[in-house]
Amino acid sequence: MSAEAVEAARPARRGTMYRGVPGMWSWVAHRITGVLTFFFLFAHVLDTALVRVSPQAYNEVIETYKTPLVNLLEVGLVGAVLFHALNGIRVMLVDFWAKGPRYQKQMLWAILAVWVVVMVPGVYFMLERTVRTLFGGGS
């Protein structure tokens, strides 16, 4: 085969990037959500420690948790923790359930479905008041 023929026989260069498999991405997401939650825990213990300082100091800081931007970050936190919890259950089933490894991919789709089902009403209740005061004009 000539050099040109070899070149032509190769698959197109486009789309050769490794995209991983769902199990790899669930592992990546598990790490990222875990680290984010750990850093939040650090801040959260410090802010809660203000209850020991004075009611005013605590109330002042907790008010920032009710602002629209931080309220949105709380939705992100709940989403991250919920994914980490559900995927953690999946990891335990893979480790301890005899059929776990065989169904690991189906279990990933299942936990993502549960995540969506829980997050839809969750996001509604978390943001309802913020959206109402921002755009509803009331109270």
Add this chain to the structure above:
Amino acid sequence: MTLALDKPRSPRRPSVRRNNLELASWLFMRISGLALVILVLGHLLIMNILDGGVHRINWGFVAGRWSSPFWQFWDLSMLWLAEIHGGNGLRTIINDYARKDATRFWLKIILYVSMVLILALGTFVIFTFDPNMDS
């Protein structure tokens, strides 16, 4: 790293099965994780979603909850399990990604200091909180 088999034909293999800290850490992640599913998701549900969520939280709300030993115990268990579970996870991540021994060493020192600080402060606050501070 080269794999050195210590006396491969000896009937006992020392240090392989005994004192396996990584196995204990692996098992701890799963046991604490199971407890944290209940503790943390319950905490998030109560604090962020039910009955007005974060908008009803203030000092009085915390004082009301921590006047009950049940919620004190809930929060204390959650603090210890979450901090050690998260700290152990970060330890694994530092071991995976730190390239130099010195970087790995110092990152872990910072991690362990922060864990001791958070556990000590959180435990101190839960045990010494006075719900009648404002009256």
